[in-house]
Amino acid sequence: MNPLEVTGLSVRRADGRELVRDLSLTLAPGERLGLIGESGSGKSLTALAVMGLLPAGMTAGGSVLLSGTQVIGTPHRRLNRVRGWAAAVVFQEPQTALDPLTRIGRQLAEPIRRHRSMRGARLRAAVLEALAEVRLPERVAGAYPHEISGGQRRARPSPWPWPASPGC
Known part of the structure; x- marks a missing residue:
């Protein structure tokens, strides 16, 4: 096929x-x-x-x-x-592809949670691993899209700086 x-x-x-x-x-x-x-x-x-x-x-x-x-x-x-x-x-313009009101880590976590059925510490580790894979520092997980550079926004697919939530 x-x-x-x-x-x-x-x-x-x-x-x-x-x-x-x-x-x-x-x-x-x-x-x-x-x-x-x-x-x-x-x-x-x-x-x-x-x-x-x-x-x-x-x-x-x-x-x-x-x-x-x-x-x-x-x-x-x-x-x-x-x-x-x-x-x-992979959308062409990262500034409009990312939700400006949601931290980067939460945006990365959602598809990982959905497709790999991960939660909690395993999900947090997978997000940090995804960031490391594209050579972005852990602090990016806690940032909003406007707080990172254009090059960082294009680098797609802490300690833990973003707030924990029930789905994460």
Whole structure:
């Protein structure tokens, strides 16, 4: 099974204007794909459609099979089973991709908690390990996005400086 099979993908606005037209591609295991094009050519919309994350007012047509799961028309709850496991999105602009009201450590903890069923000390250790993997200091876990540099915001995937919470 191929990790990604896209056939006849189209993306339309609510007014019917087609923004992506009849895109097809297949990614075999181990392959990588880069989308290159001018600003406004549909690269980001294509990636969002593949993940089932199109903004309100946009619709996708065609077929997108992500690790055997049909993305188009599938409820978000079911897609969450493949998101983060089969594919993930690294958004282009980290300043808008991170929640400005939530500390970095909490934002890193949420997908780790969800996908690895971790809590407490194990979850905290996994967050610190993720930060270390991209060579960020532990203190970043306690920072808000505006408190770290642009380069640090792009370095994706204490003592413990951020406040503990029930899910962490």
